[in-house]
Amino acid sequence: MTVDIMTTPQHNDSLLRFMTCGSVDDGKSTLIGRLLFDTKTILADTLTQMEKTSKKRGMGAVDLSLLTDGLQAEREQGITIDVAYRYFSTGTRKYIIADAPGHEQYTRNMVTAASTANLAIILIDARKGVLTQTRRHSYLAHLVGIPHIVVAVNKMDLVDYDQAVFERIRADYLAFAEQIGLQRAGHDITFIPLSALNGDMIVDRGEGLDWYTGPTLIDLLESVPAAHSEQSEDFRFPVQFVCRPHASDDPELHDFRGFMGKVESGEIAVGDAVTALPSGQTSTVKAIQLGVEQLPTAITEQSVTLLLEDEIDISRGDMIVKTGAAPEPVKQIDAFVCWLSETPLSAARTYIIRHTTRESKAKVGEIAYKVDVNTLEELPTQGLAMNDIARISFRLAQPLMVDAYNRNRATGAFIVIDESTNNTVGAGMITG
Amino acid sequence: MSNLNKKTLSHLDWLESEAIHILREVAGQCSNPVLLFSGGKDSLCILRLAEKAFRPGRFPFPLMHIDTGHNYQEVVNFRDQRAAELGERLIVRSVEDSMKRGTVVLKSEDESRNKHQSVTLLEAIEEFGFDCCIGGARRDEEKARAKERIMSFRDEFGQWDPKNQRPELWNLYNARSHKGENIRAFPISNWTEMDVWQYIEREQLQLPSIYFAHQRNVVMRNGSIFPVNVPLTTGEVINQPKAGEEVITMQVRFRTVGDITCTAPVISDADDVSKIVLETATTTITERGATRLDDQTSDASMEQRKKEGYF
Numbered sequence: 001m002t003v004d005i006m007t008t009p010q011h012n013d014s015l016l017r018f019m020t021c022g023s024v025d026d027g028k029s030t031l032i033g034r035l036l037f038d039t040k041t042i043l044a045d046t047l048t049q050m051e052k053t054s055k056k057r058g059m060g061a062v063d064l065s066l067l068t069d070g071l072q073a074e075r076e077q078g079i080t081i082d083v084a085y086r087y088f089s090t091g092t093r094k095y096i097i098a099d100a101p102g103h104e105q106y107t108r109n110m111v112t113a114a115s116t117a118n119l120a121i122i123l124i125d126a127r128k129g130v131l132t133q134t135r136r137h138s139y140l141a142h143l144v145g146i147p148h149i150v151v152a153v154n155k156m157d158l159v160d161y162d163q164a165v166f167e168r169i170r171a172d173y174l175a176f177a178e179q180i181g182l183q184r185a186g187h188d189i190t191f192i193p194l195s196a197l198n199g200d201m202i203v204d205r206g207e208g209l210d211w212y213t214g215p216t217l218i219d220l221l222e223s224v225p226a227a228h229s230e231q232s233e234d235f236r237f238p239v240q241f242v243c244r245p246h247a248s249d250d251p252e253l254h255d256f257r258g259f260m261g262k263v264e265s266g267e268i269a270v271g272d273a274v275t276a277l278p279s280g281q282t283s284t285v286k287a288i289q290l291g292v293e294q295l296p297t298a299i300t301e302q303s304v305t306l307l308l309e310d311e312i313d314i315s316r317g318d319m320i321v322k323t324g325a326a327p328e329p330v331k332q333i334d335a336f337v338c339w340l341s342e343t344p345l346s347a348a349r350t351y352i353i354r355h356t357t358r359e360s361k362a363k364v365g366e367i368a369y370k371v372d373v374n375t376l377e378e379l380p381t382q383g384l385a386m387n388d389i390a391r392i393s394f395r396l397a398q399p400l401m402v403d404a405y406n407r408n409r410a411t412g413a414f415i416v417i418d419e420s421t422n423n424t425v426g427a428g429m430i431t432g
Numbered sequence: 433m434s435n436l437n438k439k440t441l442s443h444l445d446w447l448e449s450e451a452i453h454i455l456r457e458v459a460g461q462c463s464n465p466v467l468l469f470s471g472g473k474d475s476l477c478i479l480r481l482a483e484k485a486f487r488p489g490r491f492p493f494p495l496m497h498i499d500t501g502h503n504y505q506e507v508v509n510f511r512d513q514r515a516a517e518l519g520e521r522l523i524v525r526s527v528e529d530s531m532k533r534g535t536v537v538l539k540s541e542d543e544s545r546n547k548h549q550s551v552t553l554l555e556a557i558e559e560f561g562f563d564c565c566i567g568g569a570r571r572d573e574e575k576a577r578a579k580e581r582i583m584s585f586r587d588e589f590g591q592w593d594p595k596n597q598r599p600e601l602w603n604l605y606n607a608r609s610h611k612g613e614n615i616r617a618f619p620i621s622n623w624t625e626m627d628v629w630q631y632i633e634r635e636q637l638q639l640p641s642i643y644f645a646h647q648r649n650v651v652m653r654n655g656s657i658f659p660v661n662v663p664l665t666t667g668e669v670i671n672q673p674k675a676g677e678e679v680i681t682m683q684v685r686f687r688t689v690g691d692i693t694c695t696a697p698v699i700s701d702a703d704d705v706s707k708i709v710l711e712t713a714t715t716t717i718t719e720r721g722a723t724r725l726d727d728q729t730s731d732a733s734m735e736q737r738k739k740e741g742y743f
Contacts, residue, residue, distance in 0.1 A: 013442060013443050014440055014441075014442060014443060014446075015441070015442075015443040015446045015447070082579045082594065082597070083579065084578040084579045085571050085578055085579075085621075085622070086571075086572075086578065087571070087572050087622070087624050089624075089626065093443070094443040094624075094627070096622055108599060109599075111601070112599050112600065112601050115601040115602045116601075116602065116603075225440075226440045240453070240456040240457060240459075240460050241456045241459050241460050241486075241492075243486065243488070243489040244489070245488055245489040245490065250488075253488055256488060258488075258489070260456055260485070260486075261456070262449065262452075262453045262603075267439075290484055291483050291484035291485075291487045292487050292488055299439045299440075299441070300440075301440075301441055301446060301449055302441060302445070302449050303448075303449040303450075303452035303453050303456070303484075303485070316460045340599045354604055354606065355604075356604075357457075357460060409602070410602065410603075413601070413602045413604065414604070415601060415602075415604045415606065417606060417608065422598075422606070422608040422609060422610065423598055423606075424598040424599050424600070424601075424606045427599070427601045
């Protein structure tokens with residue numbers, strides 16, 4: 001059966017960001033190539049280029065995995081060093097794929113890709129079943145709070161499309177998922193048998209999997225809730241920029257004071273009572289604007305400008321919240337931190353923590369333990385090297401207005417910056 | 433907690449919101465940013481996004497165009513007109529001035545000046561002390577862009593080192609730089625060519641006329657349609673046909689607009705935005721594949737140019 005997909009996105013459709021976890025051996029590149037190919041994202045000239053390269057490398061058919069072939073620098077070394085972003089559309093949705101290399105030493109890339117994803121496809125080779133890397137990928141997807149997990153059991157064609165193989169892998173995975181608490185409220189796991197090479201259960205259902213009655217991969221992608229819809233309902237508005245056009249000739253703008261930012265969670269309406277943090281001063285929303293357009297409300301992920309009834313002092317780094325639902329400003333945080341830098345963490349140094357639009361100097365308090373991402377064991381440790389994940393506390397020079405990461409990915413996340421190089425060296429998720 | 437009925441943004445609203453957020457982060461984190469504006473469709477989208485991000489205030493950055501001197505007059509005129517309508521400051525720096533200074537030396541008189549824009553850009557960055565340049569590059573354009581950061585770090589020589597980029601997580605952008613270093617910020621990284629056209633359609637953005645189907649004198653050169661006898665604002669006419677080439681008139685439009693010597697049009701009847709949206713949905717050729725002669729030299733030519741400071 002062939003499903004015809006309309007590939008022109010409509011103006012009122014939604015957007016889903018997802019990531020793919022697996023190695024080249026699991027057929028990850030082929031899967032992405034197949035999604036792009038079957039949704040007609042690959043155009044003729046790209047295909048011609050791929051045909052040429054496939055031939056040059058002595059392959060008979062067009063190798064779909066070439067689509068995700070990386071930079072010259074990577075090809076020369078035969079490795080993938082970075083997250084690549086790819087795009088495709090159906091009639092109802094636009095998709096952004098974060099494609100991360102799956103190897104252990106690229107934990108930081110997986111965490112990077114996961115940070116913006118709302119769904120993760122975890123690839124399993126049907127011949128090999130649940131492996132150490134499957135556990136690692138699942139743990140990281142869980143740690144970074146991805147609500148929808150799709151376990152794609154690939155290469156079903158190589159096990160004669162045997163249902164028993166699929167069921168055994170599902171049972172193995174579920175046992176492990178229970179152990180790490182993958183299934184919790186608002187989070188789900190779906191299993192799909194497929195063959196990326198033949199295109200079975202990606203867009204078309206194919207011939208060999210009649211016993212499977214669940215959704216195809218694309219059906220599932222089309223139906224899961226769109227971007228970040230599982231966020232907490234608490235209104236959080238970190239202020240990015242304050243607009244005060246004093247020099248304007250327009251007398252109406254004379255007292256204009258617009259607080260510009262993005263609604264990270266929740267909703268706001270004109271007339272709502274709000275509190276500015278950390279000062280604690282209160283006011284009421286007088287107007288909500290997008291450019292010069294007036295809006296009655298603003299929803300999660302919408303960038304707007306808020307005008308308040310009262311003249312209160314608010315600057316970049318402050319946060320506007322609804323009165324009565326304010327987070328407590330804190331000067332110490334506990335978090336899971338993934339170390340991203342080749343230079344190890346030094347407990348003696350002062351770092352900068354950026355949380356929403358706010359920065360604070362920070363010092364390491366205590367390193368409770370690090371997590372072996374393969375066995376999930378908690379190990380004692382003195383320091384942190386690249387790709388390590390550990391539970392750490394930081395002492396802060398400035399208060400931050402935080403939520404627990406598992407309640408709110410936007411206000412529970414932070415990055416650690418090395419002031420001497422300005423590099424981003426750590427990624428943190430606040431516990432509690 | 434079931435959120436199935438919770439309101440979410442449409443894909444265009446989401447992309448718009450993300451881009452506004454990025455522009456405001458640049459304004460909040462950088463002390464002296466500049467918005468690169470060529471008069472092309474991607475940078476026209478960014479101007480609309482900047483209006484939504486900062487009005488009723490002024491833009492917290494000037495606009496700047498690096499002019500190769502080989503731009504279509506329709507585009508140059510449109511550039512000036514748009515900047516004037518917005519009441520924002522436009523800086524123009526030209527490759528010809530770099531040639532006069534001797535910092536750009538062409539291998540031959542007819543060598544394309546396109547890649548030499550990098551030199552002029554770096555000179556302008558130094559002249560004004562810009563710590564961030566906002567540009568309209570998109571990740572879907574080219575392989576070397578698929579791994580580009582939204583805030584991309586360049587060293588004091590303007591070089592992009594793919595192995596030395598900052599990890600970028602959530603929407604916590606790190607645009608910090610030391611003196612002499614530079615951030616390139618790409619607010620429409622996650623847009624595709626289709627998104628750009630749909631946004632132009634929705635926002636009813638005006639574009640230079642050469643984006644729409646028009647009659648043009650061309651020759652066929654190396655399998656591409658090559659525009660010939662193009663007049664410049666200076667009155668000079670460039671892209672002379674070579675001996676033996678037959679000049680024909682074709683109905684064409686440009687999918688990308690850049691230096692005249694390396695940008696080719698496509699055959700098209702699409703004379704308004706909605707027809708272009710339809711054509712974009714059914715085309716079989718990628719945007720740069722069809723039209724950017726500078727990308728066709730090798731599989732890695734964009735990557736190479738970027739390492740040398742190109743946008």
